[in-house]
Amino acid sequence: MKKLPSQTSRFIADIRAPHRFRWLHLANQPWYRISILLLSDLFAIGGAWLMAVYFNQFYSPLPPELVWWVWLGMPSLFWVFSAIILIFFAYGGLYSPSPSSQNYIRTAKVITLVYLLSLVFSYFYDPKLDPPRSLFFTAWISSVILVMGFRLIITLIFGQIQPKNSKVKVFLIANASRLKKLSQVMEKRSYYKIVGAALASTANSPTTLQAIMRSGAIEVLAEDLPQTALASTLYWNLRRGGIALRLLPSSREILYRRGIPEIFAGLPTLRVQTSVLVGWDYRFKRCLDIIGSLLGIIVLCPLFLGVAIAIQLSSPGPVFFRQERIGLHGKVFQMWKFRTMVTNAHKLQAELEGQNESEDGVLFKIKKDPRIIPIGHFLRKSSIDELPQLFNVLIGQMSLVGPRPLPLRDVERFEEWHHIRHQVLPGITGLWQISGRSDIEDFSDAARLDLYYIDNWSLNLDLDILVETVRIVVFGKGAY
Known part of the structure; x- marks a missing residue:
């Protein structure tokens, strides 16, 4: 029988088969990052168990059959759970330098999986054994909350102290243009x-795959991959090497990802359907908006008072500035900000249109805007001027995360497809704000980020954006 070109005398594994067990590039990463994340997760799980033990003492104690030893004041079951969770985290790439390590929802899923598997294991270990339900559920829920909370804080810190030589290595695949x-x-x-x-045309060639492996890339960013008999060839080859693949998607590809593989009339199809609990993720987002904005207003009251005094001392006029913005479905609403310009700034804008630095003229941007009052530069650089929009969030006109609402003057210059961004509630921050903010010169680039956000929206994405926004605001990057 004639051999296929790809065959050799040695055994060729299934393309889906992994290489020998590896810890997903852990050996090549900064030791401090892995150590801090490990300790953070361990302390979070430990704190959850201490809470569970404290509350459980009012009900029933841990059965002696599940306490094989005690170390550092914690029962053996805690150390077993912690070891399994940390191993699953490592194997799932949650300690990698890739942004995928910031997938907070995945951490919750891994922890939940470990706890559910423990129920199955305990049944086979001893069907008569009945672990305290109060301990189980308290430890489970607390572990999810504390691990996610600690990781949010660590991610914020890492974003600022990350050394320049520890960047994520990326390999690009796209058309020449x-x-x-x-x-x-x-x-x-x-x-x-x-x-x-x-080049995208060579994406599935052995030469490109070898170049990716030699480059030491952690992730591959690809666009317009060519059609092949096996569309996932590149994905499977990269997965075997522990390298993540990121696609710049089209609207059609987004629908593909939402589809469920099914056989229909003997044909392979993708059925696109809504989730069982349709809309509940959005309801939860709205609850977070209300709670977050209310807490923000209460906590920031002293700051609001100090800013109000500073504005009054800096320039005569009102403390707040209200401007008509375009919101959900094109509805006009009054957006609140701290005033950072002179009171007749709107009239002066017409005279300054000729100095607009925006490439397409949709946005109005001048780095050295003469209308800004002395305290205004600091307020805009720190984004403190945006904080009154927490009131807009509280009353339902805005969300914490979403496409940025723009003035009527800007929207009048929109192209037809730009208006798609008005199909969702506008936000205080969004992908646009964390992807360059004022550095984005072409509004179409910002609009594409908004559309990407809408197409790929999830609670995890909102959390990512909020964490990155805090980092940017604290260190004043990209605003003027």
Whole structure:
């Protein structure tokens, strides 16, 4: 029988089969990052168990059959749970330098999986054994909350102290006309380093795969991959090497990802359907908006008072500035800000239109705007001027995260497809704000970020955006 070109005398594994067990590049990462994340997770799980033990003492104690030893005041069952969770985290890439390690929802799923598996194991270990339900549920829920909370804080800190030489290595695959643009976008991001590139037409060639492996890339960013008999060839080859694949999607690809593989009339199809608890994720988002804005207003009251006094001392006029903005479904609403300009700034804008630095003229941006009052530069640089929008969030006109609402003057210059962003509730912050803010010169680039947010919205994405926003606001990057 004639051998296929890809066959050799040695055994060829299934493309889905992994290479020998590896810890997903852990050996090549900064030791301090892994150590801090490990300790953070361990302390979070430990804190959850201490809470569970405290509350459980009012009910029933842990059965002696489940206490094999005690170390550092914690029962053996805690150390078993902790070890299994940390191993699953490592194997699932939650300690990798890739942004996927910030997947807070995945951490919750892993912890939940471990606790559910423990129920199955305990049944087979001893069907008569009945672990205290109060301990189980308290430890489970507390572990999820504390691990996610600790990781949110650690992510914020890492974002600022990350050394320049510990950037995420990225390999680009795209058409020739897009490679330069993507490279420029990536170079503006302090987290990433381009280590190689290839044309999309060669994405599935052995030469490109070898170049990716030699480059030491952690992730591959690809666009317009060519159609092949096996569309997932690149994905499977990269997965075997422990390298993540990120696709710049089209609207059609987004629908594909939402589809469920099913056989229909003997044909392979993708059925796109809503979730069982349709809308509940959005209801939860709205609850977070209400709670977050209310807490923010209460906590920031002293800051509001100090800013109000500073504005009055800096320039005569009102403390707050109200402006008509376009919100959900094109509805006009009054958006609140701390005043950072002179009181007749709107009239002066017409005279300054000729100095607009925006490429397409949709947005109005001048780095050295003469209308800004002395305290205004600080308020805009720190984004403190945006904080009154917490009131807009509280009454339901805005969300904490969403496309930024723009003035009527800007919306009048929109192209037709730009209006798609008005199909969701506008937000105080969004992908646009964490992806360059004032550095984005072409509004179409910002609009594409908004559409990407809408297409890929999830609670995890909102959390990512909020954490990155805090980091940017604290260190004043990209605003003027």
